[in-house]
Amino acid sequence: MSRPEGVSISVIKRLPRYYRFLGELKDQGMIRISSKDLSERMGLTASQIRQDLNCFGGFGQQGYGYNIESLYEEIGRILGVNKVRKAILIGAGNLGRAVALHMNFERRGFHIIGVFDKNAALSGQIIRGLPIRHTDGIYDFCKDNSPVVAILCIPSIAAQELTPELVKLGIKGYWNFSHYDIASNFPEVAVENVHLSDSLMTLSYKISNF
Amino acid sequence: MSRPEGVSISVIKRLPRYYRFLGELKDQGMIRISSKDLSERMGLTASQIRQDLNCFGGFGQQGYGYNIESLYEEIGRILGVNKVRKAILIGAGNLGRAVALHMNFERRGFHIIGVFDKNAALSGQIIRGLPIRHTDGIYDFCKDNSPVVAILCIPSIAAQELTPELVKLGIKGYWNFSHYDIASNFPEVAVENVHLSDSLMTLSYKISNF
DNA sequence: TAGATTGTTAATCGATTAACAATC
DNA sequence: TAGATTGTTAATCGATTAACAATC
Numbered sequence: 377m378s379r380p381e382g383v384s385i386s387v388i389k390r391l392p393r394y395y396r397f398l399g400e401l402k403d404q405g406m407i408r409i410s411s412k413d414l415s416e417r418m419g420l421t422a423s424q425i426r427q428d429l430n431c432f433g434g435f436g437q438q439g440y441g442y443n444i445e446s447l448y449e450e451i452g453r454i455l456g457v458n459k460v461r462k463a464i465l466i467g468a469g470n471l472g473r474a475v476a477l478h479m480n481f482e483r484r485g486f487h488i489i490g491v492f493d494k495n496a497a498l499s500g501q502i503i504r505g506l507p508i509r510h511t512d513g514i515y516d517f518c519k520d521n522s523p524v525v526a527i528l529c530i531p532s533i534a535a536q537e538l539t540p541e542l543v544k545l546g547i548k549g550y551w552n553f554s555h556y557d558i559a560s561n562f563p564e565v566a567v568e569n570v571h572l573s574d575s576l577m578t579l580s581y582k583i584s585n586f
Numbered sequence: 587m588s589r590p591e592g593v594s595i596s597v598i599k600r601l602p603r604y605y606r607f608l609g610e611l612k613d614q615g616m617i618r619i620s621s622k623d624l625s626e627r628m629g630l631t632a633s634q635i636r637q638d639l640n641c642f643g644g645f646g647q648q649g650y651g652y653n654i655e656s657l658y659e660e661i662g663r664i665l666g667v668n669k670v671r672k673a674i675l676i677g678a679g680n681l682g683r684a685v686a687l688h689m690n691f692e693r694r695g696f697h698i699i700g701v702f703d704k705n706a707a708l709s710g711q712i713i714r715g716l717p718i719r720h721t722d723g724i725y726d727f728c729k730d731n732s733p734v735v736a737i738l739c740i741p742s743i744a745a746q747e748l749t750p751e752l753v754k755l756g757i758k759g760y761w762n763f764s765h766y767d768i769a770s771n772f773p774e775v776a777v778e779n780v781h782l783s784d785s786l787m788t789l790s791y792k793i794s795n796f
Numbered sequence: 797t798a799g800a801t802t803g804t805t806a807a808t809c810g811a812t813t814a815a816c817a818a819t820c
Numbered sequence: 821t822a823g824a825t826t827g828t829t830a831a832t833c834g835a836t837t838a839a840c841a842a843t844c
Contacts, residue, residue: 383795384810384811386810386811386812387811388788388791388792389784389788391787391788391791392781392783392784392785392787392788393781393784395787396765396783396784410824410825410826411825411826412825419767419770421812421813421814422813422825423812423813423814423815424811424812424813426825426826426827426828427811427812427813427827427828429827430826430827430828434826434827436825436826436827437819437820437825437826438818438819438820438824438825438826438827439819439820439823439824439825439826440820440824440825440826441824441825441826442826454791454794455787455790455791455794456790456791456793456794457787457790459790459794461790461793469688470683470684470687470688471684471688473680473684474680474681474683474684474685474688475684475782477680478679478680478681478684478782479782479783479786480783481786484783484786484787484790485790486786486790524793525789525793548793549789549790549792549793550789551785551786551789555606557629560629565796566789566792566793566796567789567792568785568786568788568789568792570780570782570785571602571603572685572688572689572780573602573689573690573694574599574602574603574606575761575778575780576689576691576694576696576761576778577601577602577605577665577667577694578598578599578601578602578778579735579759579760579761579776579777579778580665580666580667580669580671580694580695580696580759581598581601581664581665581666582598582759582776582777582778583666583671583734583735583758583759583776584664584665584666584669585593586775586776594834594835596834596835596836597835620800620801620802621801621802622801631836631837631838632801632837633836633837633838633839634835634836634837636801636802636803636804637803637804637835637836637837639803640802640803640804644802644803646801646802646803647801647802647843647844648800648801648802648803648842648843648844649799649800649801649802649843649844650800650801650802650844651800651801651802652802
């Protein structure tokens with residue numbers, strides 16, 4: 377890897393898709409692939425693929441192409457899916473439960489160790505093998521277990537109230553399903569937003585205008 | 587509106603956020619705002635806001651700025667949230683159920699009229715006031731009710747099998763939570779993808795490198 | 797009118813694509 | 821070696837930012 381700090385967000389956002397395609401090709405038993413072949417399968421230019429990969433290093437071989445298995449491993453390492461990161465899920469409503477049950481966190485380097493909700497009526501209920509705890513217990517839980525990631529499946533207002541504390545408790549990564557703007561309030565942490573309602577409105581626009 | 591066909595996807599993706607901010611300002615009772623003031627609140631440049639809005643028309647007034655209420659209405663119209671679009675939800679697993687129960691579809695112009703799952707054991711169960719139907723009934727249901735949107739909360743393989751039929755049945759818009767690439771196989775329909783696992787891997791990258 | 801702020805053109809910046817020498 | 825394909829530099833394209841005349 378050359379110098380990941382300089383890599384643009386456009387490139388980074390394409391990495392999971394490369395990883396996914398390479399994983400499929402690997403599972404199909406393919407050994408090698410050229411940037412041209414991959415570009416046709418993915419609907420990109422070969423040039424873009426080579427440029428993207430060369431942000432991180434020269435993984436190919438002239439005249440041969442790329443070894444699928446080792447490129448897959450490399451991109452996995454770049455993405456950090458080989459790490460084990462302790463994560464807590466905050467908000468056990470419909471969305472929180474679905475995220476907890478639907479995602480294969482382990483395969484992407486995340487390990488859910490705690491689930492929290494401020495609705496006391498949910499306390500003790502089991503999700504994904506974990507008891508729902510009351511939000512008031514987050515402070516002690518983090519002191520004891522040192523999670524580094526929080527998954528926020530709560531409304532903006534709750535996220536706004538809670539985030540300063542989470543940052544203080546050492547949570548470094550936020551998968552944020554709320555509209556609260558963590559990134560601009562806490563530039564020192566990593567934030568990935570999922571704005572489902574924005575996505576739905578984008579679909580609405582596309583239907584209207586395509 | 588000038589000519590929406592020419593508007594880039596970068597601009598379109600910012601519209602829901604403008605809509606959200608303007609809605610909040612409106613609810614706070616604010617009447618007018620300048621591109622400069624809005625830019626500071628949103629973390630953009632004033633120039634970008636004016637450029638973005640002028641893709642669709644001149645909604646402001648020199649020396650005054652923008653009327654919040656009317657700009658909010660205009661952007662809502664551009665996004666098409668004032669429309670009523672009949673939608674079906676396909677897949678009533680954890681994710682499908684959460685999407686059905688969590689999203690305020692009506693406020694964004696969507697009206698869920700049917701829920702389908704290929705697991706017969708779920709048939710008849712009520713979600714959001716609607717009975718889960720077996721996937722086999724989609725053909726007849728669409729003939730009778732003419733939905734124009736499908737929300738796909740099913741695995742890639744199921745999406746791949748089902749989509750050709752949905753396209754034939756006249757479904758024009760797809761909110762796609764699967765990894766099946768609808769857009770490149772059916773360029774004539776509108777597709778908005780939500781790739782949660784890609785988003786999670788992007789977070790993983792950011793944690794590793796920020 | 798004077799001040800403020802837009803709409804719009806021009807300049808800059810960054811990302812994508814093309815080209816090709818290096819090399820397996 | 822000859823052919824294929826990379827890594828990388830240069831050219832192009834598009835998006836963002838700056839500037840400013842128009843005008844409310």
